[in-house]
Amino acid sequence: MASLTAAAGGSALASGCTGVQSALNPHGERADALAVLFWIFTAVLGLVWLVTMAGLFFALTRRRDSRGEPAQAHPAVKRPVRIAFAAMLTSTVIILSGLAVLSFDGQRAVFGDGAGAAVTISVIGHQWWWQVRYEGNNGFETANEIRIPVGSAVDIKLTTGDVIHSFWIPSLAGKLDLIPGKSNELRIQADKPGVYRGQCAEFCGQQHAHMAIFVVALEPSEFERWRAKQAAPARSMAHLAKQSVFASAASSPFAALSEHSQ
Amino acid sequence: MARSVIDVSGLPTYAFGSRVTPWWGTFSFCLLEGTGFALGIGGYLYLAVTNKDWAKDAVPLSLLWSALFTLVLVVSALPNFLIKRAATRESLRSVRLLLLIMSAVGLVLIGLRIMEFSALPVRWSDNAYGSFVWLLLGLHGVHVLTDVADTLVLTVLMFTRHGTGKRFSDAEDNAFYWYFVVLSWLPLYAVLYWLPRF
Amino acid sequence: MSPAIEERHETRDTDLGDEELRARLSRTWGSARGLIGILSTVDHKIIGIRYAVTAFVFLLAGGIMAIIMRLQLARPDSHLVDAELYNQLFTMHGTTMMFLFGVPVGEAFAVYLVPLMVGTRNIAFPRLNAFSYYVYLFGGLMLWGGFALSIRPDVGWFSYVPLANLNFTPGKGPDYWAQMITFTEVAALAVSVEIVVTVLKQRAPGMTLDRIPLFVWTMLVHSFIIIFAMPAIMLASSMLIMERLVGTQFFNPDAGGDPLLWQHLFWFFGHPEVYIIFLPGTAFVSAIVATFSRRPVFGYLPMVLSLIAIGFLSFGLWVHHMFVTGLPEIGAAFFTASSMAIAIPNGVQIFCWIATLWDGKPVLKTPLIFVLGFFFIFVAGGLSGVMLASVPIDTQVHDTYFVVAHFHYVLIGGTVFPLVAAVYYWFPKVTGRLMDERLGKWQFVLAFCGFNITFFPMHLLGLHGMPRRVYTYPAEMGWGGLNLLASAGALLFFASFLLMLYNMIASARSGALAGDNPWGADTLEWATSSPPQPQNFDRIPCVTSGSPLWDQGDDNVVVGGLKVDERELVVTSIREARPDIREESPAPSIWPFLAAFATAVAFIGSIYTPWAITWGSPVVAIVLVAWFWPKTIEENV
Numbered sequence A: 001m002a003s004l005t006a007a008a009g010g011s012a013l014a015s016g017c018t019g020v021q022s023a024l025n026p027h028g029e030r031a032d033a034l035a036v037l038f039w040i041f042t043a044v045l046g047l048v049w050l051v052t053m054a055g056l057f058f059a060l061t062r063r064r065d066s067r068g069e070p071a072q073a074h075p076a077v078k079r080p081v082r083i084a085f086a087a088m089l090t091s092t093v094i095i096l097s098g099l100a101v102l103s104f105d106g107q108r109a110v111f112g113d114g115a116g117a118a119v120t121i122s123v124i125g126h127q128w129w130w131q132v133r134y135e136g137n138n139g140f141e142t143a144n145e146i147r148i149p150v151g152s153a154v155d156i157k158l159t160t161g162d163v164i165h166s167f168w169i170p171s172l173a174g175k176l177d178l179i180p181g182k183s184n185e186l187r188i189q190a191d192k193p194g195v196y197r198g199q200c201a202e203f204c205g206q207q208h209a210h211m212a213i214f215v216v217a218l219e220p221s222e223f224e225r226w227r228a229k230q231a232a233p234a235r236s237m238a239h240l241a242k243q244s245v246f247a248s249a250a251s252s253p254f255a256a257l258s259e260h261s262q
Numbered sequence B: 001m002a003r004s005v006i007d008v009s010g011l012p013t014y015a016f017g018s019r020v021t022p023w024w025g026t027f028s029f030c031l032l033e034g035t036g037f038a039l040g041i042g043g044y045l046y047l048a049v050t051n052k053d054w055a056k057d058a059v060p061l062s063l064l065w066s067a068l069f070t071l072v073l074v075v076s077a078l079p080n081f082l083i084k085r086a087a088t089r090e091s092l093r094s095v096r097l098l099l100l101i102m103s104a105v106g107l108v109l110i111g112l113r114i115m116e117f118s119a120l121p122v123r124w125s126d127n128a129y130g131s132f133v134w135l136l137l138g139l140h141g142v143h144v145l146t147d148v149a150d151t152l153v154l155t156v157l158m159f160t161r162h163g164t165g166k167r168f169s170d171a172e173d174n175a176f177y178w179y180f181v182v183l184s185w186l187p188l189y190a191v192l193y194w195l196p197r198f
Numbered sequence C: 001m002s003p004a005i006e007e008r009h010e011t012r013d014t015d016l017g018d019e020e021l022r023a024r025l026s027r028t029w030g031s032a033r034g035l036i037g038i039l040s041t042v043d044h045k046i047i048g049i050r051y052a053v054t055a056f057v058f059l060l061a062g063g064i065m066a067i068i069m070r071l072q073l074a075r076p077d078s079h080l081v082d083a084e085l086y087n088q089l090f091t092m093h094g095t096t097m098m099f100l101f102g103v104p105v106g107e108a109f110a111v112y113l114v115p116l117m118v119g120t121r122n123i124a125f126p127r128l129n130a131f132s133y134y135v136y137l138f139g140g141l142m143l144w145g146g147f148a149l150s151i152r153p154d155v156g157w158f159s160y161v162p163l164a165n166l167n168f169t170p171g172k173g174p175d176y177w178a179q180m181i182t183f184t185e186v187a188a189l190a191v192s193v194e195i196v197v198t199v200l201k202q203r204a205p206g207m208t209l210d211r212i213p214l215f216v217w218t219m220l221v222h223s224f225i226i227i228f229a230m231p232a233i234m235l236a237s238s239m240l241i242m243e244r245l246v247g248t249q250f251f252n253p254d255a256g257g258d259p260l261l262w263q264h265l266f267w268f269f270g271h272p273e274v275y276i277i278f279l280p281g282t283a284f285v286s287a288i289v290a291t292f293s294r295r296p297v298f299g300y301l302p303m304v305l306s307l308i309a310i311g312f313l314s315f316g317l318w319v320h321h322m323f324v325t326g327l328p329e330i331g332a333a334f335f336t337a338s339s340m341a342i343a344i345p346n347g348v349q350i351f352c353w354i355a356t357l358w359d360g361k362p363v364l365k366t367p368l369i370f371v372l373g374f375f376f377i378f379v380a381g382g383l384s385g386v387m388l389a390s391v392p393i394d395t396q397v398h399d400t401y402f403v404v405a406h407f408h409y410v411l412i413g414g415t416v417f418p419l420v421a422a423v424y425y426w427f428p429k430v431t432g433r434l435m436d437e438r439l440g441k442w443q444f445v446l447a448f449c450g451f452n453i454t455f456f457p458m459h460l461l462g463l464h465g466m467p468r469r470v471y472t473y474p475a476e477m478g479w480g481g482l483n484l485l486a487s488a489g490a491l492l493f494f495a496s497f498l499l500m501l502y503n504m505i506a507s508a509r510s511g512a513l514a515g516d517n518p519w520g521a522d523t524l525e526w527a528t529s530s531p532p533q534p535q536n537f538d539r540i541p542c543v544t545s546g547s548p549l550w551d552q553g554d555d556n557v558v559v560g561g562l563k564v565d566e567r568e569l570v571v572t573s574i575r576e577a578r579p580d581i582r583e584e585s586p587a588p589s590i591w592p593f594l595a596a597f598a599t600a601v602a603f604i605g606s607i608y609t610p611w612a613i614t615w616g617s618p619v620v621a622i623v624l625v626a627w628f629w630p631k632t633i634e635e636n637v
């Protein structure tokens, strides 16, 4: 496991690459689907932009004249323009419809069927930390850190204790808000062991910028071991609350991860 | 330079209805205020639908004062109609008389609305239902108040030396706005007073 | 009445020669000197300029806030400003740009140009127009005065509840914010009503519906959008302030309310707001493209229909700002479809402009060059908007720097670039002098490079996980490089505005004289002198073409028979613009200023005690009566 720590921590901290919290660096089924959709849209729309700019360039260079010709109040509408207009309208409609269909299809990556989650976790947003509660009769809590087993679906129930926050782990899934009086549910799944960083995405007051959260994906056996240890009744809750609030969020999960890999 | 001229010297300096700019001004204000009412009702219905506890909060409002208010308001459409007609005919005597009647009606309506507020079973701070009841009644109340104030001023004007010419057009415009006050009340009345009873 | 007075009142324009007519009319329509005169004027041109200058000052103020933010974000873990101040800065920046710059600057051009373009002597309800300006001014002064006194809103330009509620944000900041909103919306609504009525009823004889310039059509649709959108935000901001001041429960889920109600109301306004800000930009583009291609914009009818379609569709999109609140799936799908649909009329517009350029021989003067910048940037922003319309994609990029990039591409590309073009284009009309072309081109280089260097990297930052509204970020996130680049670009971009400011001041003093129609344009504002006389036109033109100055030549038809010593203008029928009434246009008055002042005092007072409304209302009422009370017997006829 030491190598894992080195890999996760190394890529995140040492190399300074932008992958720790990136939608373009997906490590879960949902984030994968979203990234693919994103690239398709980018390609298609990028092409549309290029075609438009080419049209503009062509229009400008066709008959330039810096002196200006006498104005024409009623220029005849030329055939090519009509054809181009029809082509533009048709292709716009086709492209948009195609993208809309892809988008509807991609909605499955957002609105899952909700069946068969291996683990259900409640996350409660607070100014400016995340309270994480593992449900069940051996329930326990952590803060600013969620551990999940690799390869299984995990449902996260999102509620808030104060204002609106938004739960977002870009490498695993899109974001979802935590709204007073409402409970939202988000499914995440990690394909590989590792530490995935996330951050509150809805402005929630003064320290919004520091409201980070880490998802630590562990091999299932290791996850179970950790869970059993957490659930042990001897473990007091008090130190967890302390650990959370302004614990230097960056270091703790890596430490945690290595603690288990020893 | 060849110049031909369209002669407008014979045109009137005022007219009635949608020919004049104030009518369109009033019409635009009705549009935007109507949107405000519609959104207010929309917000009320949104909470009624999304909120599980709404039925518990939504105590029906007493029907007494509101019924009187609605009755007087609807009946006032008649003198209002007559004002419009008298104004178009520029009949100073009828306009004066009718404006006096409309001013009196307006004051009665304000009185009824005050009674209504004092008899409301919820306060604005009790729950969102209460907040909306106060908001919508207040919003409409402000419209009644403005138009009554306008009517009073116009009545005074009509009894001074200014009661000629374009003032008739103003009186007509004022009557037009009153229709809006009447019409906008009806959906509010249905939603606030009858919906919670079903 | 003595015969002499009788005589004077009866002088008609047909009785006088050109010189004398001009002098007499400009006396009749002119504004008085002195403080009272300045505050009493109802000339739409003067008020339009005031709107524009005020909006420009707010643009600079908002820009300075942005520069400070960019300096803070240039390096990771920076301590130039702290979290508290940063939150105030982005709130002030967004609020100022949207409410104190974006909307009013469109009003400024509408107020100045629409009456000229439709060939009338003043805007409809000119006193309301004066009132609206003062209300806007006081609203802006209130917000910034509060800022100076450390009463600073810090919950963003959309003030989500419950964060904006009293228990999470004590202090008066959000109250000032909410009242400022009410102020500026009152102003925008008033101007919209004036524009609608001016366009419908005061067009020069012969300007039938299909001869209305595209600029004017655009402003008409813009005004209608305001009329239907702004009531939502006035309602919402009033509810917010009541929630904070008298304890209503609209948004409290524990008492039957719902925080999402705020979001629905806000965005029901907020999405159309984007089009409210953007449409004036398209109005500028239409005018400029036509003039510099030397032909009318291709496809008048499709253009007008697209505008109307945009107007309608803009009300069906608001939920796309709420895709991550946990909507039902079907609702999300509906709003994806409607959001994509609006790309169609936008596409039609872009096509028609490019087709016009293609057909003509475009003259590359500064206004047109900025319009080309508009195409480059706005189309990119529109296309990234299509991405945001897709719910799945939005769940990744919502509330990140990708969105910050997107909306600056559409707002700056769609509004600010055309705005700069419009400044260069109409400056000679307003001042009589041309702006310097060479500086204009330099400004373009600075603005275009600066803009793209600032905002393009933000797309990438968002995709790499940088949320918006963060005052700093840890170095290990790896966002430092792109942020540094963006900040450098921001300085360039800001400098381009300083260059423009310099160019404006220098050119106003010593620019080349422009003459009536320096660009050889086709619409009526170029038919009068630069700057126009107080009466706009000595003789009201009659219109027989959609491009009157190109079609009609010198061989002009005019209206005769208006009184010379009274403020008379021609009211025409809606469709055919047939002359119908000689309506009296209100004279200058100090009461609109006093009414705005009284309203401002009552509103500011209401932040401290609700009784201010109770005591303020009668005062406002009295002032309003004074405003409308006829001063002379002549006003009755």
Ligand code: HEM
Pocket (backbone or CB within 6 Å): C063, C066, C067, C069, C070, C090, C091, C093, C094, C095, C097, C098, C102, C155, C156, C157, C158, C404, C408, C411, C412, C415, C416, C454, C467, C468, C469, C470, C490, C493, C494
């Ligand atoms: C000098 C040019 C500008 C620069 C450098 C700039 C930069 C920024 C920055 C850094 C933010 C804050 C991002 C964050 O912390 O979330 C921001 C937000 C914003 N900007 Fe600009 N901006 C500029 C011009 C404009 C203009 C012209 C407009 C509108 C017409 C505009 C509208 C907004 C809005 C609405 C926000 C959102 C504020 C909020 O989150 O509440 N900006 N801008």
Ligand SMILES: [Cu+2]
Pocket (backbone or CB within 6 Å): A125, A126, A128, A164, A165, A166, A200, A201, A202, A203, A204, A208, A211
């Ligand atoms: Cu948060």
Ligand SMILES: [Cu+2]
Pocket (backbone or CB within 6 Å): A165, A166, A200, A201, A202, A203, A204, A205, A208, A209, A211
């Ligand atoms: Cu947050």
